[in-house]
Structures are given as C-alpha cells and as structure tokens.
Amino acid sequence: MAISFFKQKNNDVQLDGRPIIDLREVNKYYKTAVGDYHALENVDLQINAGEFVSIIGKSGSGKTTLLNMITGIDRPTTGEVWVNSTGVHELNENKMARWRGRNLGIVFQFFQLLPMISVIENIMLPMDFCRTYPIHERRKRAMELLELVELADHAHKLPTALSGGQQQRVAIARALANDPPVVIADEPTGNLDSKTAESVFALFNDLVAKGKTIIIVTHDSGLAKRTHRTALIADGEIVNEYVAKVMPTLTPSQLLQATKTAKQHTYEAGAMILSEGTNADTFYIVSKGTVEVILPRPNQSDVIALQLGPGKCFGELEFFHEKKHRASIRASEAGPVEVLAIGYDQLSGLLEQSEATQEALRQMANKHNGENLSWRGVSS
Ligand code: ADP
Ligand code: MG
Numbered sequence: 001m002a003i004s005f006f007k008q009k010n011n012d013v014q015l016d017g018r019p020i021i022d023l024r025e026v027n028k029y030y031k032t033a034v035g036d037y038h039a040l041e042n043v044d045l046q047i048n049a050g051e052f053v054s055i056i057g058k059s060g061s062g063k064t065t066l067l068n069m070i071t072g073i074d075r076p077t078t079g080e081v082w083v084n085s086t087g088v089h090e091l092n093e094n095k096m097a098r099w100r101g102r103n104l105g106i107v108f109q110f111f112q113l114l115p116m117i118s119v120i121e122n123i124m125l126p127m128d129f130c131r132t133y134p135i136h137e138r139r140k141r142a143m144e145l146l147e148l149v150e151l152a153d154h155a156h157k158l159p160t161a162l163s164g165g166q167q168q169r170v171a172i173a174r175a176l177a178n179d180p181p182v183v184i185a186d187e188p189t190g191n192l193d194s195k196t197a198e199s200v201f202a203l204f205n206d207l208v209a210k211g212k213t214i215i216i217v218t219h220d221s222g223l224a225k226r227t228h229r230t231a232l233i234a235d236g237e238i239v240n241e242y243v244a245k246v247m248p249t250l251t252p253s254q255l256l257q258a259t260k261t262a263k264q265h266t267y268e269a270g271a272m273i274l275s276e277g278t279n280a281d282t283f284y285i286v287s288k289g290t291v292e293v294i295l296p297r298p299n300q301s302d303v304i305a306l307q308l309g310p311g312k313c314f315g316e317l318e319f320f321h322e323k324k325h326r327a328s329i330r331a332s333e334a335g336p337v338e339v340l341a342i343g344y345d346q347l348s349g350l351l352e353q354s355e356a357t358q359e360a361l362r363q364m365a366n367k368h369n370g371e372n373l374s375w376r377g378v379s380s
Contacts, residue, residue, distance in 0.1 A: 018082060020182060020213050021047040021070060026079035028065055028236075039065045040076070041236045047215065047229075049181065052208040054224035055217045057233035057252065063217045066233065067186050070215070071104055072096050084181055101130040105175025107185035111167040113159040119170050120146065120155040126177040133178075145173040149203060165196030172203055183207060185216045189223065197223070242287045243340065245311040249356035258350055262340035267331040273339065276328045280318035283347045284329075286310050289337035294328040295375050305375045307332065313364075317372065319344055320365040326372050 028040040039062050047053050055063050068074035069081050072088045081088040084103050091099055100106075113122050123142040127133050133141055146152045149169035151162075159167055168188060175183055185204070189197035201223055204214050208228075216227070224230045232239040234252035240259040244250075250258065264287070267273055273284075276296055286308050293306040293314065305327065308314060314329055323344070331337035342350075351358040 018085060019046040020049040020084055021045070021215070022080075022082040023066075023069065024080040024082075026069055026076045026081060028062075028069065028074070029077045039236050040069070043069075043079070043236075043238050045231060045238060047213060049213050050208070050211055051229060052204065052214045052227045053216075054227040054230045055215065055233060056219070056221065056224050056230055061233045061252075062236040063233055064186055065236075067184055067215070067217060071106055071184055072100055098130055101126055102132060102178050103180050103182060105172075105178075105180045105183040107168070107171050107175050107183065107188045109187040109190045111159070111164075111171045113167055113170055113174070115158065115160055117158075118156050119151065119159060119162070122159065122170060123174045123177050126174060130178050142173075142177065145176055146170075148176075149173045163196075165192050165199065168192060168196075168200055169203065172200070176207070180212075182213045182215070185214070187217050187219065190219060201226070240287070240340065242285050242311050246285050246313045247350075247354075247357050247360075249360060250350065250354050254350060254353055258342065258346075261346045261350075262342050265339050265341055267337045267339070269331055269335050269337075270333045271331045271337075273329040273331060273337070274325055276325050278325050280315060280323045280325050281344050283313065283315040283319055283342045283344065285313045285340040285342070287338045287340050289335050290332040291337055291339070292330045292332050294330060295326075295372065296328075297376055302328075303375065305371070316361050317365045317368045319347060320362055321369060 023043055023045040026040055026043040027038070029036040030039050043066065045066075055066065057063050065074070069076050070083060070088070072091060076089055079089070086099060086103070113119075114125070117125075120139065120142045123145055124138045127138045127141065143152060143155060146155050149172055151166060151169055151173070154162055154166065159170060162170065168191075172188075183204075189200050192200060197220065204216065208214055218224050229241065230244075231241065232244055232252060232255065234256040237256055237259070239252065239255040240262065243258045243262060244255050247255065247258065262285070273291060276294070287310055289310075291308050291314070292304045293308065294302050295305045296302050317326060318324065351361065
C-alpha cells in the first residue's frame with residue numbers, strides 16, 4: 001500500500017516545538033470509600049511525533065489511568081495534558097468526542113467492536129461520526145483499511161465470526177479510520193497468542209514507518225524492547241528512562257527510589273562538569289546531550305578518551321576505587337547537557353538492595369579502570 005494512503009505525514013506536522021504528546025505534572029486522584037487514592041503522581045511525559053513508545057509496569061501501577069489522561073477518557077486532577085497542540089485537560093465534553101475521533105485512534109485489549117454490525121460498518125462508524133471523509137468515500141476507505149490489515153475478505157462478516165487476532169486487526173483498522181496522527185493501544189496483544197501478537201506488533205511497526213505516533217501498554221517486555229522507547233511506571237510514578245537503562249537489574253520500586261533521589265543538573269555547551277583530581281562523591285547518569293571524558297597524560301596534551309551520551313554514566317569508577325576523580329568531565333561543544341546526580345551515600349543504599357546491580361556497576365568500573373590506565377600509558 002502506498003504511503004500516500006495517509007493524508008498526513010505526521011513527522012512534518014508543525015507543533016510549535018511542542019512534542020506531539022506532552023504531560024506536565026499530571027496528578028490523578030480517584031475518590032474511594034476509604035479516601036482519595038493517588039493513581040498518578042507528578043507524571044511528566046513527552047513523546048515526539050513519529051515515536052513508537054511502550055508503557056510497562058505491574059498491574060495496578062497506573063498504565064490505563066495514564067492512557068485515559070491522553071485520550072481524554074478521564075481528566076487529571078491537576079496538571080496539563082497536551083496532544084497535537086490541544087489542551088485535552090481543558091476541552092469540554094461537547095468538543096471532546098469529535099476532537100478524539102479526529103486526533104486519536106484507540107485500540108483496546110478486548111477489541112470492543114460493535115457485535116451487531118459488520119466488520120466494514122464498524123470501520124465506517126468513526127468516519128460517519130466525525131465526517132472526516134465525504135459519504136461516498138467512506139466505504140472505499142474502509143475497504144482499503146481492511147486490505148491494509150489483510151482482512152478484505154471478511155468485510156461483510158459480523159465481528160464474532162472472526163478470531164481474536166482478526167478482531168484486533170479490525171479494531172486497528174477502525175482506529176485508523178479518520179487518519180489520526182496518534183494511535184493509543186492498551187494491552188493490544190494481551191489477549192492474543194504469541195504468533196498473533198507478533199502480527200499485530202508488525203502492523204504497528206508499519207504504521208510507525210508511515211509516520212504515526214504510537215503508544216502501547218504491554219506486559220510483554222520482549223515487545224517493549226522493540227519499540228523506540230519504554231516508559232516504566234511504578235505506583236503511579238514514571239521511572240526515569242535513563243536511570244532504568246543504567247541499572248536495569250533494579251526492581252521497579254528501587255528504580256523509582258533512584259529516580260526520586262537523582263538531582264538533575266544542566267550545563268551549557270563546553271562547560272566543565274568536574275575536574276580531575278578533585279574529591280568524588282557523586283554518581284552521574286547522562287540524560288541529554290554528550291559529555292567528554294578528558295584524561296591528563298604525563299608529558300603530553302590532554303586527550304578526549306570517551307564521549308558519553310544519554311543512558312551512559314560516570315563516577316562509578318571512583319565509587320569502587322579511590323574517591324578522587326580520575327578524569328575531567330566536560331559538556332561537549334555540540335549543545336547543552338543534562339545529568340542526573342546520585343550521591344554515593346544514596347548509591348550505596350541502592351546497591352545494598354541489589355547485588356546484581358552492584359556487580360554490574362563494579363564490572364563497569366573495573367573495565368573503565370583498565371581503559372583509564374591504558375590511556376595514561378600505564379599497563380594494568
Ligand atoms: P493498570 O492499568 O496499570 O493495571 P490502572 O490505571 O487501571 O492500572 O489503575 C491504577 C490504580 O488505580 C489501581 O490501584 C486501581 O485499582 C485504581 N483505580 C483505577 N480506576 C479507578 C477508579 N475509577 N476508582 C478508584 N480507583 C481506581
Ligand atoms: Mg490497565
């Protein structure tokens with residue numbers, strides 16, 4: 001199917017520099033018999049147009065609540081939710097349904113097709129509701145969408161005549177009916193066997209290649225790893241993705257603890273972050289931009305030994321060896337740098353809870369120690 005099938009190539013959509021999805025300090029409280037339940041806590045999440053993002057986390061951690069904030073199915077108690085430059089948190093009920101129909105395709109775990117009407121009619125329904133396409137074009141477009149999900153032969157059957165995987169593909173075709181820039185799917189493969197799940201995932205991949213922005217909640221960590229980016233949610237809070245990348249063997253609640261401990265610092269391009277020879281007391285994770293590791297060499301000029309981008313760390317060598325900086329660290333000239341700083345005391349506390357993480361960091365430190373010595377011309 002030609003790429004031009006979709007009207008918008010969404011990577012080109014101008015959003016005044018805002019990410020296509022932008023959640024700012026979102027809090028959600030549910031009223032319950034025993035008082036307010038804090039389901040989302042200060043959630044900040046930015047997703048750029050064209051990204052394929054997975055959201056993972058234990059059952060009850062707040063994944064569906066988070067998606068409901070984005071789709072406007074529910075509202076944040078405080079905070080802002082921007083989708084495709086619209087403030088979803090401030091849309092009134094009258095405008096919400098039509099806005100949602102035009103901007104978002106939503107796929108549910110249990111498909112939620114209307115059982116009394118045919119497959120093709122299910123797909124035409126959103127077009128009828130939003131009047132995005134002239135009446136005489138709707139059936140043809142629905143048929144093309146069914147071809148896209150390889151179900152054209154089943155157009156006139158009732159949904160219940162189809163298998164689970166086929167019904168989910170119909171639901172995806174329906175989600176695409178109005179050519180929305182964003183597709184949101186809550187455990188779309190949760191109810192499918194692994195082979196069928198794979199074909200649904202492949203379909204999402206094709207859509208991303210065509211410029212759609214896709215967010216899926218999934219329990220399948222294998223699938224999550226194959227998206228561009230994964231957001232882990234624990235007890236209603238988002239774990240920093242770079243903290244998770246550097247210490248993948250921490251449990252979700254330990255990662256959350258590390259995220260809350262970490263202090264974010266920003267540096268201008270070219271700024272010195274720390275100097276060789278000074279006391280070391282902090283472990284750093286790069287979260288934006290690139291830092292340069294600069295080594296002094298006896299009787300020679302300094303050398304940039306390494307460049308570290310987002311998800312890389314420094315300061316672990318000094319944590320395990322003598323606590324004096326072995327190298328200077330500088331923000332690269334390419335642009336500003338953000339780092340997450342975790343004090344050695346806090347790092348000790350975390351590593352005491354996870355032997356695997358302690359071992360992984362120690363090995364990294366030993367490797368860097370060897371590299372450091374060989375750069376200096378000292379055989380290790
Ligand atoms: P997940 O999708 O990650 O399994 P949910 O977002 O559905 O989690 O739920 C997060 C928490 O909020 C759970 O503890 C759940 O029981 C609670 N919750 C969800 N919806 C409501 C509601 N309407 N009223 C009260 N509590 C709710
Ligand atoms: Mg859920």
